[in-house]
Amino acid sequence: METAVPPIVLDIDGTLTDAPGRLDPRVFDVLPTWDAPVVLATGKAFPYPVSLCHYIGIEQTVVAENGGVVLAAGEVSYNADRDAAQAAAEEFEARGGDVGWGEFDPVNKWRETEVAVNLSADEDLLREVAAEYDLEVLDTGYAYHVKTPGIEKGDGLRAICETLDLDPAEFVAIGDSENDASTFEVAGRSYAVANADDVAKAAADEVLEESYMDGTLSVLDSLRE
Numbered sequence: 379m380e381t382a383v384p385p386i387v388l389d390i391d392g393t394l395t396d397a398p399g400r401l402d403p404r405v406f407d408v409l410p411t412w413d414a415p416v417v418l419a420t421g422k423a424f425p426y427p428v429s430l431c432h433y434i435g436i437e438q439t440v441v442a443e444n445g446g447v448v449l450a451a452g453e454v455s456y457n458a459d460r461d462a463a464q465a466a467a468e469e470f471e472a473r474g475g476d477v478g479w480g481e482f483d484p485v486n487k488w489r490e491t492e493v494a495v496n497l498s499a500d501e502d503l504l505r506e507v508a509a510e511y512d513l514e515v516l517d518t519g520y521a522y523h524v525k526t527p528g529i530e531k532g533d534g535l536r537a538i539c540e541t542l543d544l545d546p547a548e549f550v551a552i553g554d555s556e557n558d559a560s561t562f563e564v565a566g567r568s569y570a571v572a573n574a575d576d577v578a579k580a581a582a583d584e585v586l587e588e589s590y591m592d593g594t595l596s597v598l599d600s601l602r603e
């Protein structure tokens with residue numbers, strides 16, 4: 379007999395993708411049939427996880443921009459604004475830095491509450507400028523996120539739980555990088571995939587032997603047994 383599955387909170391990049399960053403097609407099987415709430419919690423700009431939920435065919439229950447934007451039950455909250463990060467990014471470029479996404483910048487075009495910078499950027503200069511604007515720089519392994527300190531994915535999960543009347547301690551979290559550590563703290567159980575960075579590995583209850591979606595599926599399969 380199948381046991382009831384817990385609600386889950388999943389990072390996207392590095393957790394539902396393969397190494398080159400492509401969405402693993404197995405999400406289309408496992409997520410729509412998951413018999414409990416599914417939260418996507420990502421550093422990506424707001425439209426990305428919303429679209430992903432749309433195309434996977436699941437409820438749009440989303441933490442985007444590392445907690446800057448939260449969507450649950452059709453209610454959106456914005457927990458930071460982009461102005462300070464935008465000013466810092468402009469100062470960074472004025473001092474010779476390059477945000478690094480080219481002339482058309484889909485990474486930031488629809489981003490509401492922070493600015494993401496390409497990993498090819500001058501990290502020391504970026505951190506120096508961000509500090510002058512009282513902002514933090516989060517390295518997800520996919521981008522540097524210039525953001526308001528104290529706004530994190532874990533806060534977004536808490537907010538979603540309030541909206542949906544869920545207990546965060548019932549959640550199982552899976553992720554791969556330092557921006558998932560706050561989710562790991564809020565959720566009852568947490569797993570870092572094998573490709574995770576050191577911060578995520580240290581924060582997780584368990585580090586998986588398998589990487590990327592193989593790791594994620596190993597947890598989801600065991601929860602369904």
Ligand SMILES: O=C(O)COP(=O)(O)O
Pocket residue numbers: 389390391392419420421422423518519520521555557
């Ligand atoms: O946007 C990023 O830098 C990483 O995204 P993620 O939080 O889904 O891994």
Ligand SMILES: [Mg+2]
Pocket residue numbers: 389390391392393518553554555
């Ligand atoms: Mg990730």
